[in-house]
Amino acid sequence: MTIPTDRAAGAPVLDPLAGLRAAGGPEFDVYLTGTVFLDIIFTGLDSAPVRGTESWARGMGSSPGGIANMATALARLGLRTALAAAFGDDMYGEYCWEALSRGEGIDLGQSRTVPGWHSPVTVSMAYEGERTMISHGHEAPPPETPVPASPVHAEAAVVLLEPGRREEWIGDAARAGSRVFADVGWDDTGRWDPADLADLEHCEAFLPNAEEAMRYTRTACPRAAARALADRVPLAVVTMGEKGAYAADGRTGETAEVPAIVVEALDPTGAGDVFVAGFVTGTLAGWPLADRLAFACLTSALSVQEFGGSLSAPGWAEIAAWWQHVRSYDDQSRDTLRRYAFLDGLLPGATRPWPLRRAQPTLGFRGV
16 A cells, blocks of 8 residues: 555545556546535534424534535545536535535546536434434436446446436446445335345445345344345445444355444434445455455544534544554453454554545635
């Protein structure tokens, strides 16, 4: 693993794939497409807002959201990330574009700015360890020129499956050699029909949460759900919140389970996206299954200690700082120290050479 220079900030970051990329290989490590939201997050609420009253939050942040959560998490872990999305030509869209391209070094070559279209917005309220969200937006109008049938060539693609809807580009990406990692959204229809996930046939890994996995498999246990899903996709990974995560490899029969990291959570927005980014990073780097699962749990845990989704994603310096901390203090178990010993061969010294961009109460100050 080498330490190149971050394109956006000029700061040293680790590149976990530096020694693995072949000459003439894909230009990008990961390709994503989806909707970018402007997220406004309220934290420090003691309880849910009460009808007919005014609630004051002790904290607030603004940051790019939606698919930007995962794109930023991947880029901060050193992966060359390409994002195809529509951006409004309002101030929200301008802010999100700048934060992702200039601030995070994400390639937006296949993205577009849509004249007269306002950016989708989500307001998220974090309280009692959970969050409630209200979103507003309209589907972006189709581009004037046809979008290429196949996405850019990338080592991997990350997709959000929509129950009952097939996306032609997913099969195109898999046939072009991309390793496809899939998450899924909540099935508002209540069907939870496995047949609605037909694009799983193109995927290498499927990473639902425990509730989604159990509903699709008609099981009462996340571990049983993962093993059932491994009959449909080579690798099933089920996140279990404060209980950690479980994975089942349908090709080898291998399973792995890792407990969650003990942290004080501020805002869970985007934690699932950061988990996927950590797992994709470890998979492309060729790590053992248990190490990939542990790394994903760690990145996800570190993210909930900050405001927002995308800008709460940790970088390598923060991961190194955490590892130095847990070896110096006794706030984590000995099992945790053993589980994360693989970090010794990956991390630089636990310095913080630059502050990562964080969600702020405003969209950002001019000149900052």
